[in-house]
Amino acid sequence: MRPILIVDDEAAIAELVRRTLAEAGYPCRAVTDGPEAADLLEAEKFDLLILDVMMPEVDGYELLRWARPTGVPVIFLTARGGTADKVRGLRLGADDYIVKPFDPPELVARVESVLRRAGRGALTLTAWDVAVDTGACTVTRGGAPVPLTPKEYDLLLLLLRNRGHVLYRTYLYETVWGEEEFGQSTRTLDTHIQRLRRKLGWEEKIRTIHRVGYCLAAE
Template sequence: MAKILIVEDEEPISNLIRMNLVKAGYQCGVSMDGEAAADRIQEEDFDLILLDIMLPGLDGYEVLEYAKSREIPVIFLTAMGDTAQKVRGLKLGAEDYISKPFDVAELLARVETVLRRCLKLNQSLRLGEIELFPESRTVLREGHPVALTPKEYELFYLFMRNRNRALYRETIYEHVWGGEYPGTGRTVDLHVQRLKKKLGLEKEIEAIYKVGYRLMG
């Protein structure tokens, strides 16, 4: 699995990210400031760097540039609403950014996307006999393609990227349909039912009482 370096001076946040990444199956390292980060990048091989752009000591942008020079992809953490930061980071060559406060599920999604894009690894996600190919947006079951609507595909992709993680209806709605969850409506549930049927995942996708669903596996 991929090795990720977390560069963040706030201990609670760095721990939060590490905990979730590890649970998602990644290997993690943590550095509390720019100097330490630069040293670690030099000594070890990382596949991705999660960088807080507002670091004490060595400027976050400098770490970014250094990582870039070592051809390591970077996702940086920025303050919400600070366009200047975002623009500068992206111009310096970061792959993506995420603003604080962030949704952990979203962070995981971005990490997965960047890794897939940059490492050319994990070209597919597997669950038993089912294989999902993000590049072509296709799903194979026992080698045969499964016809899924765009929404059903997105829904399945979301489950596959957040295995063993409870996905709340709001989260599902925001990721698959975009916009704010209307609060009522059976859209999410109907789609989940259909998905379960099409892929035979009645047992694997479990409903969490009143709040959402989880894909086990």
């Protein structure tokens, strides 16, 4: 797998993006100016380019034009959230457009989506005898396929990428279902977790944190 190149003239933002994607398993390079990014694009190959728009010397639009002949997919990550800005970026050839401030899980999901469409950057995440191929969206246990629903699959990815960390119920609701409340369906999350435990043999590995949420044990 080739690295993801992150270009943002705000060093703190570039580092936040790099750390977010690195924790999800993606190798990354982060730079803070356009000319250096242009040099890297000429000298190396990348699976994805994440660009800010507003940068001195060489802005994101110019870098997109520079990168287009290489065929590398591009995501704009910028504070410019106007409709005209989004339309311009997408018409110039960007594969996605994310407005700052961004939510880290959403960023990872958008990156996965663009990489999947481009046929690049597939990762295999493993825990005990379970393996998840994020490119093919398949799960195996001891080499045998495990059929999961889309929500079960999304929950599994969140648990794998946050091993040893407690995930709050509200966070899981918002990230997987896009809702803060389920009204009368508040047991939906618990039901999905129970199914994951049964299908993966993780009855003791996905821990319930009473009144808080869930945590996947570290190996």
